[in-house]
Structures are given as structure tokens and as C-alpha cells.
Amino acid sequence: MFKKVAKLLLFGVFALSSLAFSPTRSYAGFSINGAGSTFAYPVYTKWAYEFERATGNKVNYQGVGSGAGIQEVSQGTVAFGGTDMCLSKEELEKKDLVQFPSMVGGILIVVNIPGIKNNELKLSNAVIPEIFMGQIKYWNDPRIEKDNPGLKLPHLSITVVHRADGSGTNWNVTYWLSQISKAWNEKVHYGLSVNWPVGVGGKGNMGVSNYVKQIKGSIGYVEYAFWLQNHLTSVELQNKAGKWVIPSIAAFKEAAAKAQWAPQNGFCQSLAYQPGVNTWPIVSGTFVLIPKKPTLPHKEAAEFFKWGFAHGDKAAESLGYIPLPQSTKNTISKYLQDNGL
Numbered sequence: 001m002f003k004k005v006a007k008l009l010l011f012g013v014f015a016l017s018s019l020a021f022s023p024t025r026s027y028a029g030f031s032i033n034g035a036g037s038t039f040a041y042p043v044y045t046k047w048a049y050e051f052e053r054a055t056g057n058k059v060n061y062q063g064v065g066s067g068a069g070i071q072e073v074s075q076g077t078v079a080f081g082g083t084d085m086c087l088s089k090e091e092l093e094k095k096d097l098v099q100f101p102s103m104v105g106g107i108l109i110v111v112n113i114p115g116i117k118n119n120e121l122k123l124s125n126a127v128i129p130e131i132f133m134g135q136i137k138y139w140n141d142p143r144i145e146k147d148n149p150g151l152k153l154p155h156l157s158i159t160v161v162h163r164a165d166g167s168g169t170n171w172n173v174t175y176w177l178s179q180i181s182k183a184w185n186e187k188v189h190y191g192l193s194v195n196w197p198v199g200v201g202g203k204g205n206m207g208v209s210n211y212v213k214q215i216k217g218s219i220g221y222v223e224y225a226f227w228l229q230n231h232l233t234s235v236e237l238q239n240k241a242g243k244w245v246i247p248s249i250a251a252f253k254e255a256a257a258k259a260q261w262a263p264q265n266g267f268c269q270s271l272a273y274q275p276g277v278n279t280w281p282i283v284s285g286t287f288v289l290i291p292k293k294p295t296l297p298h299k300e301a302a303e304f305f306k307w308g309f310a311h312g313d314k315a316a317e318s319l320g321y322i323p324l325p326q327s328t329k330n331t332i333s334k335y336l337q338d339n340g341l
Helices: 002-021 041-055 066-075 089-095 127-132 170-179 182-187 206-214 224-228 250-257 296-311 313-317 326-338
Strands: 031-038 060-061 081-083 095-111 159-163 201-202 220-222 237-238 283-291
Touching: 031 066, 031 296, 041 060, 041 224, 041 296, 041 313, 060 206, 066 081, 066 170, 066 283, 081 296, 089 095, 095 170, 095 206, 095 224, 095 250, 095 326, 127 159, 127 170, 127 182, 159 170, 159 206, 170 182, 170 220, 170 283, 201 206, 201 283, 206 220, 206 224, 220 224, 250 283, 283 296, 296 326
Parallel strands: 031 060, 031 081, 159 201, 159 220
Antiparallel strands: 081 283, 095 220, 095 283
């Protein structure tokens, strides 16, 4: 009898040890909530579906915008928040949060101009801030036609479609505009929310997508997965090197390769307007925020993302996102462990 009990105890210790070091440990039967970035919504919901099938555990994620995600996780109403604007080290300490990237994605400028197909239209670094500031009002403006010889552009009013909610996508686009235009930086600047000079506001990437689809002559910005899903028309842009580039996974990867994620500052780094002749100019990491409290819901949130890192790359790639390199995932795993998650 003693040998049998000892054997069972030994097995139990071994099982617990294996569990502790497993990157995909799951707590049976849990259900947690997350909220925030609409940029990350397509991946998080797909991961949640596959995670539940694999483990029986549920993750409910609402795409309410980065600003709302930061607020809800800070107030403790959700187990994790999603944001495309990373918080500084000082902000993380003040809010008592941990932060890490989950993946990288591209943001596209999209238009609804009759007769214009994907990437036929070129919008230069000089022209596009003037469009978003309302200084260029028609699509056949000579400043646009100059970069598009041979392309028949209509005398059609331009309607700017921007985010109405506090948005990390908004932060990245306005940050990019502030880098390419001194006038934009001085008059509008950048942030989760800005005072847009012109245009109509849509809630979330989906809201912007829907408005662009409905309004002839419109221009807006959406994450790559929403461009794919909604069959929107993308445009060619100039990058930091002044080269014309079309949106592509390869061009997003060029920007992602510039990332130097560091746990000391919560992995906070902007990937917008990175150097390189083949780099897409509007690329963003999307980040996870979890309260720095080793309570069960927060540990469960960490386990969901560990599972995603181990099993979710294919799903992310199918939607046009760039998974993190394994070395970065390993660093994040240690970072979570060091913070009791």
C-alpha cells in the first residue's frame, strides 16, 4: 500500500511540474472577458474560437477601441485589454499593468472612387495630409493628378472617414501624418483621439470600413484584415525612403523586422514610419494589457495568450498579421513569469 501511495504522489508531483512549465497550461472550465483594439479583433476572436475547441475554456473579446480597452482593464472590469498604442513605462506603473505585443499588422489607406482599382492610385507624402486636412477637396485636383499620369480621376468631392472612438489605429495613422507633415503635427498632432479638421467618424475599423463602402469619393484607413474582409480599394503610398510601395505582407514584415522589443519598458515601440526602401509606412504592433495581480482571471488571460503564441500563428497569418518571432515569445513568457502570470 505504501509503495502504491508513494507512486501516486510521485506521479502527482511530476504532473504538477510538467503543468508549471507548460506554455499552454489551461485552467479547466474558465470564462474570461477582454476588450479593446478593433485592430486585433479578428485574430483574438479566431484564437478564442480555436482555444475553446482545444481546451474547453472561453474568452469573450469585444472590439470597443484601444481607448476603451485601456480604460476597462485599468478599472478591472475585464481580465485583459487590447491596445495598438502602447503605454509608457510610467503609465504602466501608474495603472499597475503589464504589457506585451501579441502580433504585428499593417494599416491601409482605402478609397471609394468609381473606376479606381487596388493600388492604381498613388498618394504622396505631400498630398495625403492635405487631403485629411480638407485642403484638397476633389479627386481630380492637379496635386493628385501630378503623381497619377494616365489615371482618369473624376471631379468628385472627397469625404474623409476617420475613427470616432479612442483608437490605436487612429494613433498610428495620426502619428504617421505628423511625421510626414509639419502642418499636421502643429495643427492636429496625434493621439488616440484628435480634433479632425474635416470628415465623418466611424466606430471601430468596421465602422470606417462601412462608411468607405457606402460613400462615393471617400477615403479612410483600416487594418489589413478589414480591407480583406470588406473588399475595399487600397492605394499606393510613399515610405520614409520616398519610395512608392503597395501594401503587402512582405512590406509589413520589413517594418516588423525593425522592432526591438524590450521588457524593461513594457515592449513599447512604434513601428509606424520605419526606414527601409521596401517598408510599408503604417505598421503597428498590437499590445495586451493585464493587471499586475496574480489573481485567477489574470493568470487565465496570460494562459490564453501563451496558447495563442504556441498555436495561433497560422490563424494570424491567414488574416494578414505578422506573428512574433519565437525569441520574442520566449522573452514575453519570462516577462509574464517574472510578474506572477
